[in-house]
Amino acid sequence: MTGAEAAPDLKESLAAIVGPEHVDPGVERYLTDITENPPGKADWVVRPGSADEVAALVAMAHARGIPLTPVVAGYNVAGLAIPRQGGVVVDLTRMDRILELDRDAMYVLVEPGVTFGSSSPSSTPRPPSSSTRTRSPRPSPR
Numbered sequence: 001m002t003g004a005e006a007a008p009d010l011k012e013s014l015a016a017i018v019g020p021e022h023v024d025p026g027v028e029r030y031l032t033d034i035t036e037n038p039p040g041k042a043d044w045v046v047r048p049g050s051a052d053e054v055a056a057l058v059a060m061a062h063a064r065g066i067p068l069t070p071v072v073a074g075y076n077v078a079g080l081a082i083p084r085q086g087g088v089v090v091d092l093t094r095m096d097r098i099l100e101l102d103r104d105a106m107y108v109l110v111e112p113g114v115t116f117g118s119s120s121p122s123s124t125p126r127p128p129s130s131s132t133r134t135r136s137p138r139p140s141p142r
C-alpha cells in the first residue's frame with residue numbers, strides 16, 4: 001500500500017499547501033532516471049514554489065507517515081531521486097531564484113532549482129551601486 005492509498009484525502013492536503021495546479025498525478029517520468037536502477041513508485045508529484053511550502057509539505061507528510069522524495073534535475077548517478085516507498089515526489093524546479101550574491105566573497109545563496117546556466121556570471125545581474133553585494137527580497141509563493 002502506498003501513501004496515497006493509505007490517505008485518500010492526500011491530494012486535497014497537498015493542494016492546500018502548493019495550490020491545486022501544482023499537484024500532479026503524472027508520476028511516470030519520476031519513477032526512473034538515467035541509471036539502470038529499477039523503477040520506483042509514487043502517487044503524486046508536487047511542485048512547491050517556496051521554502052515555506054516545502055516546510056509545510058514536510059510537516060504534513062511527517063505527521064501522516066507519507067514518504068517524500070525530493071528531486072531537481074534527477075542527474076545523480078546512483079538512482080537516489082527514484083521514489084522507493086510510494087508517496088509524494090517533491091519536484092523543486094520551480095524554486096529557481098538567486099537569493100543572495102556576493103561577488104567579492106564568491107558566494108551565492110540559491111534555491112534548489114537554480115542551474116549552472118542561470119547562475120553563471122553572464123546571467124546574474126550586476127549590483128547597481130559600488131557594493132558588490134546583492135540581496136533579493138524574501139521569496140514569496142508563486
Ligand SMILES: Cc1cc2nc3c(=O)[nH]c(=O)nc-3n(C[C@H](O)[C@H](O)[C@H](O)COP(=O)(O)OP(=O)(O)OC[C@H]3O[C@@H](n4cnc5c(N)ncnc54)[C@H](O)[C@@H]3O)c2cc1C
Pocket residue numbers: 034069070071072073074075076077080081092112
Ligand atoms: C554525466 C554526469 C557527470 C557528472 N559529473 C559530476 C562531477 O563531476 N562532480 C559531481 O560532484 N557530480 C557529478 N555528477 C553527479 C550529478 O551532477 C549530481 O549528482 C547532480 O548534479 C545532483 O543534482 P540534481 O539536481 O540532479 O539532484 P537529484 O538527482 O534530483 O537529487 C539527488 C539527491 O538529492 C536529493 N535532493 C535533491 N534536491 C534536494 C534538496 N533540495 N534537499 C534535499 N535533498 C535533495 C534527492 O532526493 C536525491 O536523493 C555527474 C552526473 C552526470 C550524469
